[in-house]
Amino acid sequence: MAYSIRTFGDPVLKSKAAPITDVDGKLVRLVDDMFTTLYDSGNGIALAAPQIGVQKQIFVWDLGEGDQQVIFNPEIVESDGEWVYDEGCLSIPGLYVEMVRPKTVLMRGVDINGEVVEREADELEARMYQHELDHLHGVLMFDRMTSDQRKEAMAEFRRIKEAEQAEALKPADSRFRRLRLK
Structure with missing residues (x-):
């Protein structure tokens, strides 16, 4: 089953997720559903449980090799360096912002x-771990930006949302032609 991905403004995205205490069949089904949701998104590489409204410390990922991975109760125990990269988020669709994060993590x-x-990673994989861990702690990309970046990113996000709303209001096909009554 695919879930809807929660987007910026949904309060669930700002709440800290609870740790997993038991890996059972229900949790395994949730992980399967998270992968279905991730793949249905069309452009994500990872998904945290809070992004689908589940306040549990879980995230799943697939870096494109068909190698599905999941982790419960993750934490970064070491990090080093800096790496600048345009970061995006399924919960803030259409927005990509240049951000600095540690280059390597454990x-x-x-x-x-x-x-x-334990997983060692660098660059994109390391960034993805950090980004998804942020979701588990109620932290979004906007919270990691400088005030100037945040102001510009919020304005761009509003433009994106307004364009989506305008597109949604357009008639989908000829079924919506005006009737001319005589």
């Missing part, structure tokens, strides 16, 4: 089998 968490795992 993430620790629990896998689907309940085992503690």
Whole structure:
């Protein structure tokens, strides 16, 4: 089952997610549904549970190799360097902002089998871990921006939303032609 992705303005995105205490069948189904939602999004590489309204410390990812990954209760235990990259978010669709984050990270968490795992990553993968962890703590890209970036990004996001709303109001096809009554 695919969920709707919550977007900026939804209060669930600003709340801290609860830790996972037990990996059971219900949680495994949720992970499967998260992958379905991620793939249905068309352009995401990762999805955190709060983005679908589930306040649990889970995120899933697939960096394009068809290698589905999930982690519960993740934390960054080490980071180093800086890397500048245009970052986007499924919960802030259409907006990409140049952001600085650590270049390398060591993430620790629990896998689907309940085992503690560590993942070292750099550049895009490291950024993705940090971005998804932010979601688990109620932090959005806007919260990581400088005040000038945030002002410009918010204005652009409003333009994107207004354009989407205007497009949604357009007639989809000829069924909406005006009737001319005599």
